[in-house]
Amino acid sequence: MEEMKSLLRLRMSAKDAHYGGNLVDGAHMVHLFGDVATELLIKCDGDEGLFCAYDNVEFLAPVYAGDYIEAEGTITKIGNTSRKMTFEARKVIISRPDINDSAADVLAEPVVVCRASGTCVVPKDKQRIAR
Numbered sequence: 001m002e003e004m005k006s007l008l009r010l011r012m013s014a015k016d017a018h019y020g021g022n023l024v025d026g027a028h029m030v031h032l033f034g035d036v037a038t039e040l041l042i043k044c045d046g047d048e049g050l051f052c053a054y055d056n057v058e059f060l061a062p063v064y065a066g067d068y069i070e071a072e073g074t075i076t077k078i079g080n081t082s083r084k085m086t087f088e089a090r091k092v093i094i095s096r097p098d099i100n101d102s103a104a105d106v107l108a109e110p111v112v113v114c115r116a117s118g119t120c121v122v123p124k125d126k127q128r129i130a131r
Protein backbone atom coordinates (compact mmCIF):
# COMPACT_ATOMS: atom_id res chain seq x y z
CA MET A 1 0.00 0.00 0.00
CA GLU A 2 1.27 3.49 -0.88
CA GLU A 3 1.84 5.41 2.40
CA MET A 4 -0.94 7.93 2.92
CA LYS A 5 -0.07 11.01 5.02
CA SER A 6 -1.64 14.38 5.87
CA LEU A 7 -0.10 17.38 7.60
CA LEU A 8 -1.67 20.49 9.15
CA ARG A 9 0.47 23.42 10.34
CA LEU A 10 -0.99 26.17 12.48
CA ARG A 11 -0.26 28.68 15.23
CA MET A 12 -1.73 28.38 18.72
CA SER A 13 -3.36 31.71 19.52
CA ALA A 14 -4.09 33.41 22.84
CA LYS A 15 -7.69 32.09 22.38
CA ASP A 16 -6.34 28.51 22.45
CA ALA A 17 -4.63 29.01 25.84
CA HIS A 18 -6.90 27.43 28.44
CA TYR A 19 -4.78 27.11 31.59
CA GLY A 20 -2.43 29.21 33.69
CA GLY A 21 0.81 30.34 32.07
CA ASN A 22 -0.80 30.37 28.57
CA LEU A 23 -0.88 26.55 28.47
CA VAL A 24 -2.99 25.03 25.65
CA ASP A 25 -5.25 22.11 26.67
CA GLY A 26 -4.17 18.66 25.50
CA ALA A 27 -7.61 18.09 23.96
CA HIS A 28 -6.66 20.73 21.40
CA MET A 29 -4.06 18.34 19.92
CA VAL A 30 -6.73 15.62 19.75
CA HIS A 31 -9.00 18.11 17.96
CA LEU A 32 -6.24 18.69 15.37
CA PHE A 33 -5.84 14.91 14.94
CA GLY A 34 -9.59 14.73 14.14
CA ASP A 35 -9.05 17.17 11.26
CA VAL A 36 -5.93 15.26 10.09
CA ALA A 37 -7.92 11.99 10.20
CA THR A 38 -10.72 13.60 8.19
CA GLU A 39 -8.27 14.68 5.47
CA LEU A 40 -6.73 11.17 5.40
CA LEU A 41 -10.20 9.62 4.98
CA ILE A 42 -11.11 12.04 2.18
CA LYS A 43 -7.88 11.06 0.37
CA CYS A 44 -8.44 7.35 1.04
CA ASP A 45 -12.21 7.05 0.54
CA GLY A 46 -13.69 10.33 -0.73
CA ASP A 47 -15.61 10.62 2.55
CA GLU A 48 -15.03 12.36 5.90
CA GLY A 49 -15.70 9.15 7.85
CA LEU A 50 -16.16 8.79 11.61
CA PHE A 51 -13.60 8.49 14.41
CA CYS A 52 -14.33 5.20 16.19
CA ALA A 53 -11.68 4.92 18.95
CA TYR A 54 -8.30 6.10 20.15
CA ASP A 55 -6.23 3.24 21.58
CA ASN A 56 -3.42 5.51 22.81
CA VAL A 57 -2.80 9.23 23.43
CA GLU A 58 0.40 10.56 25.03
CA PHE A 59 1.09 14.20 25.93
CA LEU A 60 4.87 14.55 25.83
CA ALA A 61 5.59 18.29 26.15
CA PRO A 62 3.54 21.41 26.99
CA VAL A 63 2.08 23.63 24.22
CA TYR A 64 1.75 27.40 24.75
CA ALA A 65 -0.01 30.24 22.94
CA GLY A 66 2.31 31.43 20.17
CA ASP A 67 3.72 27.96 19.41
CA TYR A 68 3.46 26.75 15.80
CA ILE A 69 2.29 23.14 15.64
CA GLU A 70 2.58 20.58 12.85
CA ALA A 71 0.03 17.76 13.21
CA GLU A 72 0.74 14.75 11.00
CA GLY A 73 -1.19 11.53 10.46
CA THR A 74 -0.53 8.30 8.57
CA ILE A 75 -2.90 5.48 7.62
CA THR A 76 -1.17 2.30 8.79
CA LYS A 77 -3.80 -0.33 7.96
CA ILE A 78 -6.89 -0.48 5.76
CA GLY A 79 -9.56 -2.94 6.88
CA ASN A 80 -13.03 -3.66 5.55
CA THR A 81 -14.51 -0.42 6.90
CA SER A 82 -11.80 0.47 9.44
CA ARG A 83 -8.71 2.62 8.81
CA LYS A 84 -5.99 2.50 11.50
CA MET A 85 -3.94 5.67 11.90
CA THR A 86 -1.02 7.09 13.86
CA PHE A 87 -0.62 10.77 14.73
CA GLU A 88 2.19 13.05 15.88
CA ALA A 89 2.06 16.76 16.83
CA ARG A 90 5.31 18.74 16.91
CA LYS A 91 6.26 22.31 17.88
CA VAL A 92 8.33 23.93 15.17
CA ILE A 93 8.33 27.58 16.38
CA ILE A 94 8.11 28.83 19.98
CA SER A 95 7.37 32.25 21.47
CA ARG A 96 10.18 33.77 23.61
CA PRO A 97 8.30 35.98 26.11
CA ASP A 98 11.43 35.75 28.31
CA ILE A 99 13.15 38.01 25.71
CA ASN A 100 10.23 40.33 24.82
CA ASP A 101 6.50 40.24 23.82
CA SER A 102 7.17 39.51 20.13
CA ALA A 103 10.38 37.43 20.19
CA ALA A 104 10.13 33.89 18.74
CA ASP A 105 12.53 31.13 17.65
CA VAL A 106 12.43 28.57 14.85
CA LEU A 107 13.47 25.32 16.57
CA ALA A 108 16.52 23.59 15.06
CA GLU A 109 14.80 20.27 15.86
CA PRO A 110 10.97 19.99 16.22
CA VAL A 111 9.75 18.98 19.70
CA VAL A 112 7.17 16.16 19.72
CA VAL A 113 4.31 17.28 21.99
CA CYS A 114 1.74 14.52 21.44
CA ARG A 115 1.49 11.04 19.88
CA ALA A 116 -1.67 9.03 19.35
CA SER A 117 -3.12 6.10 17.47
CA GLY A 118 -6.69 5.22 16.64
CA THR A 119 -9.24 3.78 14.24
CA CYS A 120 -11.70 5.50 11.92
CA VAL A 121 -14.58 3.93 10.03
CA VAL A 122 -15.98 4.62 6.57
CA PRO A 123 -19.14 2.53 6.04
CA LYS A 124 -19.04 0.46 2.82
CA ASP A 125 -21.86 2.43 1.16
CA LYS A 126 -19.89 5.68 1.65
CA GLN A 127 -16.54 4.45 0.25
CA ARG A 128 -16.20 6.24 -3.10
CA ILE A 129 -12.70 5.07 -4.09
CA ALA A 130 -12.47 1.49 -5.37
CA ARG A 131 -9.55 -0.62 -4.15
Ligand SMILES: C[C@H](N)CC(=O)SCCNC(=O)CCNC(=O)[C@H](O)C(C)(C)COP(=O)(O)OP(=O)(O)OC[C@H]1O[C@@H](n2cnc3c(N)ncnc32)[C@H](O)[C@@H]1OP(=O)(O)O
Pocket residue numbers: 034037038041048049050051052053078079080081082083119120121
Ligand atom coordinates in the same frame (compact mmCIF):
# COMPACT_ATOMS: atom_id res chain seq x y z
C1 LIG B 1 -12.75 11.59 11.46
C2 LIG B 1 -14.14 12.24 11.49
N1 LIG B 1 -14.39 12.90 10.21
C3 LIG B 1 -14.22 13.27 12.54
C4 LIG B 1 -14.80 12.73 13.84
O1 LIG B 1 -14.10 12.74 14.78
S1 LIG B 1 -16.41 12.17 13.90
C5 LIG B 1 -16.92 12.48 15.55
C6 LIG B 1 -16.62 11.39 16.56
N2 LIG B 1 -17.09 10.11 16.14
C7 LIG B 1 -18.39 9.75 16.06
O2 LIG B 1 -19.30 10.52 16.29
C8 LIG B 1 -18.64 8.31 15.70
C9 LIG B 1 -19.71 7.67 16.57
N3 LIG B 1 -19.64 6.22 16.38
C10 LIG B 1 -20.31 5.59 15.37
O3 LIG B 1 -21.05 6.19 14.60
C11 LIG B 1 -20.05 4.10 15.25
O4 LIG B 1 -19.58 3.59 16.47
C12 LIG B 1 -19.01 3.77 14.12
C13 LIG B 1 -19.57 4.14 12.73
C14 LIG B 1 -17.64 4.49 14.33
C15 LIG B 1 -18.73 2.25 14.16
O5 LIG B 1 -19.97 1.60 14.12
P1 LIG B 1 -20.14 0.25 13.33
O6 LIG B 1 -19.76 0.42 11.90
O7 LIG B 1 -21.50 -0.30 13.62
O8 LIG B 1 -19.04 -0.63 14.07
P2 LIG B 1 -18.61 -2.12 13.83
O9 LIG B 1 -19.38 -2.71 12.67
O10 LIG B 1 -18.63 -2.84 15.13
O11 LIG B 1 -17.04 -1.98 13.40
C16 LIG B 1 -16.67 -1.35 12.19
C17 LIG B 1 -15.15 -1.49 12.04
O12 LIG B 1 -14.49 -0.80 13.11
C18 LIG B 1 -13.69 -1.74 13.88
N4 LIG B 1 -13.82 -1.35 15.28
C19 LIG B 1 -14.97 -1.28 16.00
N5 LIG B 1 -14.74 -0.85 17.25
C20 LIG B 1 -13.39 -0.66 17.32
C21 LIG B 1 -12.51 -0.23 18.37
N6 LIG B 1 -12.98 0.08 19.57
N7 LIG B 1 -11.20 -0.12 18.09
C22 LIG B 1 -10.70 -0.43 16.87
N8 LIG B 1 -11.48 -0.85 15.82
C23 LIG B 1 -12.80 -0.97 16.06
C24 LIG B 1 -14.27 -3.11 13.58
O13 LIG B 1 -13.31 -4.11 13.77
C25 LIG B 1 -14.68 -2.95 12.12
O14 LIG B 1 -13.54 -3.04 11.29
P3 LIG B 1 -13.60 -3.71 9.80
O15 LIG B 1 -14.85 -3.21 9.10
O16 LIG B 1 -13.61 -5.18 9.98
O17 LIG B 1 -12.38 -3.20 9.09
